[in-house]
Amino acid sequence: MKEAYLYERVKDETVRCLLCSHRCLIRSGDRGMCNVRENRAATLFTLVYDKIIARNADPIEKKPIYHFLPGTRSYSIATPGCNFKCTFCQNADISQMPSDLKEILGEPIPPEQIVQDALATGCATISYTYTEPTVYFELALDTAVLATSKGLKNVFVTNGYMTRECLERIHPHLHAANVDLKAFRDEFYKKQCRAKLGPVLESIQTMKEMGIWVEVTTLLIPGL
Ligand code: SF4
Structure with a gap:
């Protein structure tokens, strides 16, 4: 899995994705609204880097x-x-x-x-x-x-x-x-x-x- 390029750590293990204007706040273990970006212990990953459909x-x-x-x-x-x-x-x-x-x-x-x-x-x-x-x-x-x-x-x-x-x-x-x-x-x-x-x-x-x-x-x- 590949780490996301645009996000910031907010507090504790929560991150904010900076890719789109939803600017989702994502707690550890959760995904953003698009459901293809997941926070794992304060690191945001893309789930689709290797998923050409x-x-x-x-x-x-x-x-x-x-x-x-x-x-x-x-x-x-x-x-x-x-x-x-x-x-x-x-x-x-x-x-x-x-x-x-x-x-x-x-x-x-x-x-x-x-x-x-x-x-x-x-x-x-x-x-x-x-x-x-x-x-x-x-x-x-x-x-x-x-x-x-x-x-x-x-x-x-x-x-x-x-x-x-x-x-x-x-x-x-x-x-x-x-x-x-x-x-x-x-x-x-x-x-x-x-x-x-x-x-x-x-x-x-x-x-x-x-x-x-x-x-x-x-x-x-x-x-x-
Ligand atoms: S919808 Fe997806 S791309 Fe947009 S801010 Fe949320 S996690 Fe990031």
Whole structure:
């Protein structure tokens, strides 16, 4: 198991995860809201570093990204887990697997292999997608650093709930992002996603300031 990259010890054996805007306080033996980060005796671990649940060489337009390297393919990966609880999630079988099934399935595919597979399939980018890349940050960051050194670009397809600290750590290696803006009402985020609108808007702004190419997806959800 790999130690988490962004957290702080608070008191006794409690830690605070600094990856996303939930900023979960996690007591020893417990997990954060995403259910893929566990505190073991005051050390926070990621449970998904070696749990790739999906990988495909997709057209980048499928991410969807339309104005960053159009016409190229993007090697797309995911692990289980998400920091949102959207009632309308289309990938709930993998995003909510740790919460719903109480298990975390996936293959151990290290960053070196991911980058090698991306190059071998003629991809120009690696996309961290399908679930929420923020919750598999350690795998995403290690892969992104290596990918950049091999001439690949990196793309996050994200709900935008990461902290500024998270973006500061990855941004030299994060070249583009598609942010899912699920609604423009805080009430919607609270009721349907168990999150808040404000941090998503802040991330979009921060990404732009950092020079990351940003495309925003807005959802049309029948009945909501
Ligand atoms: S990534 Fe977010 S939801 Fe998961 S433990 Fe950290 S702060 Fe909590």
